[in-house]
Amino acid sequence: MTTHTVSTRSPSASIWDAAHAADARRPRSRQRQLGASDTICSRRAGYILHGAKRSHSPDMRAAILGTYIHQGLLEDARREFGWLIERTVTDDVLCGHIDVVQLDAATANRLPKRHRPVGPADVVTVEDVKTKSGRIWDRVVRYGPTAAEMRQVLLYADLLRSVGFADIPGQRYLHRLGPIDVGRIRFRFVCRDTGEEHIQEFDFDPWLATEARWWVERVLEAPGPKDLPRDHDGPGLSAICDNCPFRDACWPGVAPGMPAQTILIHDDADRAQALADYVRGHELYREGKRLKEKARAMLSDSPAGRYGDNTLGWSGGNPRQEMDIQAMVERFEDADLVVPMLPNAKAMVETLRRAGIPVPTRPAAGQKTPRTINISPARETV
Ligand code: SF4
Known part of the structure; x- marks a missing residue:
């Protein structure tokens, strides 16, 4: 990041100074209760629950841009379509902000007339809007939400089913509805580079929601963050770890110039396991390469077009x-x-x-x- 000696209010200061300052004041940046979106990593969730100090300041620029797009899209959807956006759900442990809730006609009709959203759905739908970079867009379209994204939305839906909307100013009329029977969850992915939109919907599955709850309970039961698994491969190998505010606490004592992952080796048994993983990885790579090369040769004479789940160009x-x-x-x-x-x-x-x-x-x-x-x-x- 560029450093400046000029006053932050000077026109030549980086505009990101203002963006970072505003971001640090956002409720989600200051939140200490476990947010559904914090369930990306067991150990990270543990650090948050135990009030650990955030020692690493990641480069937030891409995330802040995502927040701007996200807020702009949701606000316009509220104004133009009358969508119910940014609603809070919470219980003793979790707190979350659902991007969009689409009520069904029966539930909507229980609201005072002036609060009834337009265009009810056939079943109550909880929607999460995610902005993604063009770099990973094909993967998003092909594989949909990650396990952590799925867990996040299942927890939102489960809070709505078990508690309903939170009892806070601005949404008391929604809180009075009580627990809401969610029937569907929806992901709306938006590509930050092209604006392309991709929607994926799933019927709400109570069993999957229970699994997500177990995940949270396991985090709660752990005596401390170090008793929880690292769900990602570490700095340099995982963008999630690179941008994790607890990165330094999670990967302590790394020798200068060495990869963070060296701290995972304690004895020869660890070395033997790492070597076995390496050999297995190499075999998977060889087999993958062979498959790709054969398919590439077979397709050499095929015209561009859609075939099954893929498009050839x-x-x-x-x-x-x-x-x-x-x-x-x-x-x-x-x-x-x-x-x-x-x-x-x-x-x-x-x-x-x-x-x-x-x-x-x-x-x-x-x-x-x-x-x-x-x-x-x-x-x-x-
Ligand atoms: S650095 Fe990675 S593994 Fe450690 S808490 Fe953060 S996200 Fe989890």
Whole structure:
């Protein structure tokens, strides 16, 4: 991150100084009760419950951008569609903010007329809006929510089913409804780079919600954070750990210049296990590589298009371009530039670029750029 010696209010200060300051004041940043969104890692949840000091300040810029998009979309959905957004659910242990609750007609009709949301659903639906980067978008479309994201929304839905909306100002009319029978959960993924939207819905499964509750109970029963498993692979290997505020407490005593994971080795038994994992990983990699290479060769002659769950695309395979020295000499003469006695393509390209003149190229005889296969999950057309 850029450091500044100027006053934070100066126009030349980084605008992120303001964004970070505002983010630090957001209720979720200050929350000490376990939020459903904190269930991403058992040990992290343990640190929060035990009030551990946050020793690492991760780079929050991408997360803050996500928050801005999230807030903007939800607020506009509330204004334009009358959606019920950002509602709090809580019990003795957990606290969460549900992005969108769509009530069914029977439940909506129990509300005072002025509070009735428009467009009731066939069953009560709890929705979570998640913004994702384009880098992982294909994975999101293909595999949907992660286990932690699923757990988070199941816990929201379970709180709504067991307690109802929290009894707090601004939503007392909702609290009076009592426990709500949630029938469906929905994920609405939005790509931060393209705006693409992808929706996945699941029937509410009480068994899965009970599993999510057990997860929380296991965290509560642990004497301390160190008695809980690290659910991620650690700094340098997991973006979640890289951005975890408890990273330093979780991975203590790492020797300078060594990967954090070295602290996981205590004796020869650990070394034997790590070696066995390495060998197994290599075998999986070899088998995966073999599968990919065979499928790639089989598809070489297939036209682009949708096949089953995937879309096949091709890029490259175009005539390769090479410098057109004769045309470059002509451009030099037209621009009154000195033509080198011995044509030097590299120097001529630099001179043309400096002069703002397009560098002429021509197709290289018989040469093509490599043909690249692109496979993405098949998108449903809306
Ligand atoms: S550093 Fe990683 S493993 Fe440790 S608490 Fe944070 S997320 Fe969990």
